[in-house]
Amino acid sequence: xxxxxxxxxxxxxxxxxxxxxxxxxxxxxxxxxxxxxxxxxxxxxxxxxxxxxxxxxxxxxxxxxxxxxxxxxxxxxxxxxxxxxxxxxxxxxxxxxxxxxxxxxxxxxxxxxxxxxxxxxxxxxxxxxxxxxxxxxxxxxxxxxxxxxxxxxxxxxxxxxxxxxxxxxxxxxxxxxxxxxxxxxxxxxxxxxxxxxxxxxxxxxxxxxxxxxxxxxxxxxxxxxxxxxxxxxxxxxxxxxxxxxxxxxxxxxxxxxxxxxxxxxxxxxxxxxxxxxxxxxxxxxxxxxxxxxxxxxxxxxxxxxxxxxxxxxxxxxxxxxxxxxxxxxxxxxxxxxxxxxxxxxxxxxxxxxxxxxxxxxxxxxxxxxxxxxxxxxxxxxxxxxxxxxxxx
Numbered sequence: 001x002x003x004x005x006x007x008x009x010x011x012x013x014x015x016x017x018x019x020x021x022x023x024x025x026x027x028x029x030x031x032x033x034x035x036x037x038x039x040x041x042x043x044x045x046x047x048x049x050x051x052x053x054x055x056x057x058x059x060x061x062x063x064x065x066x067x068x069x070x071x072x073x074x075x076x077x078x079x080x081x082x083x084x085x086x087x088x089x090x091x092x093x094x095x096x097x098x099x100x101x102x103x104x105x106x107x108x109x110x111x112x113x114x115x116x117x118x119x120x121x122x123x124x125x126x127x128x129x130x131x132x133x134x135x136x137x138x139x140x141x142x143x144x145x146x147x148x149x150x151x152x153x154x155x156x157x158x159x160x161x162x163x164x165x166x167x168x169x170x171x172x173x174x175x176x177x178x179x180x181x182x183x184x185x186x187x188x189x190x191x192x193x194x195x196x197x198x199x200x201x202x203x204x205x206x207x208x209x210x211x212x213x214x215x216x217x218x219x220x221x222x223x224x225x226x227x228x229x230x231x232x233x234x235x236x237x238x239x240x241x242x243x244x245x246x247x248x249x250x251x252x253x254x255x256x257x258x259x260x261x262x263x264x265x266x267x268x269x270x271x272x273x274x275x276x277x278x279x280x281x282x283x284x285x286x287x288x289x290x291x292x293x294x295x296x297x298x299x300x301x302x303x304x305x306x307x308x309x310x311x312x313x314x315x316x317x318x319x320x321x322x323x324x325x326x327x328x329x330x331x332x333x334x335x336x337x338x339x340x341x342x343x344x345x346x347x348x349x350x351x352x353x354x355x356x357x358x359x360x361x362x363x364x365x366x367x368x369x370x371x372x373x374x375x376x377x378x379x380x381x382x383x384x385x386x387x388x389x390x391x392x
Contacts, residue, residue: 011048015042015198031083036079036083037202039072071102094129100125108121120165123162124161130154130157130161133154133158134155221234224298227279227282234297239305242309252311253311254308254311255362258320261375266341278331282343286306290306306323307356316380317347320378324378344375346369346370363381365381
């Protein structure tokens with residue numbers, strides 16, 4: 001065995017290592033994109049083993065499964081990244097690209113042998129698949145560093161797969177046989193660049209898996225199981241973040257605080273199971289009719305808060321009225337028919353710079369006014385006029 005043999009084991013070793021790592025991650029987090037990543041690294045390990053270590057078949061036919069597996073590596077890794085964002089995976093387009101690239105490769109393997117043409121067919125095919133990832137991620141808002149890293153991993157992979165072979169082959173002029181090919185500068189760049197891209201891509205996706213796991217745990221910690229909304233801690237954290245975004249965009253914001261009327265009496269007279277059913281129905285009703293950008297939470301026993309970025313007083317009033325008038329229907333079938341639950345609502349409208357605490361105080365004052373006025377109604381906060389002191 002010489003040094004070249006051990007170098008040829010570098011990429012299979014990296015592939016198998018990351019395949020096992022992603023498989024172990026998948027056992028803990030049964031997400032399809034993690035399984036796709038494990039499959040991608042399994043495919044690349046097998047491809048390099050067949051290409052560099054496997055037995056030579058007549059007419060170099062071992063090259064066909066090796067290069068098909070290289071294409072499958074691209075397909076599965078593309079699927080892993082795209083699926084991570086819950087986007088539709090372009091399976092048909094990738095299958096068509098794989099089929100065309102394989103057919104061209106087969107022609108230049110058997111019909112009109114050309115090592116350079118075979119290289120280009122597989123590299124460009126894999127590059128096109130990488131471009132599909134770039135196209136899928138391009139429109140997305142990349143809020144986190146890892147989102148930008150994954151995007152650029154796909155973009156650099158596409159450039160590496162398309163530009164590098166075209167440039168190097170145009171400078172070298174092709175290969176007469178595989179002995180010269182495997183001793184060439186081109187194959188050295190393949191070994192090095194593939195190892196680097198594989199490592200960077202794997203680490204990036206592993207970081208993404210870890211961040212997704214942390215986000216899921218945070219959602220569990222911040223969730224109120226009964227209402228299906230956020231708990232107070234989760235609401236305050238997400239509302240503060242929404243306020244910061246509104247401040248950056250100079251957009252208005254509305255805060256609605258709702259309180260179920262005479263809720264203690266409901267619990268005392270009908271039992272806590274009925275009270276819980278009303279809370280669950282209120283949460284489901286809010287999730288159903290609220291806008292996508294709304295941050296909604298249960299901030300007390302029977303008290304709820306809805307933060308609506310970009311909303312003015314009329315939009316907030318319409319939402320509060322829709323929740324108020326639809327509450328009884330939302331509870332139907334969950335509670336005794338004789339019981340008609342109601343809720344009171346207070347609205348505060350302000351600039352995001354006012355801060356969450358100030359908005360909540362204003363909305364609480366409006367809620368108090370709704371309760372004082374007879375309950376089951378909506379009131380908006382109105383600052384008291386400042387009286388001027390006239391001198392005489």
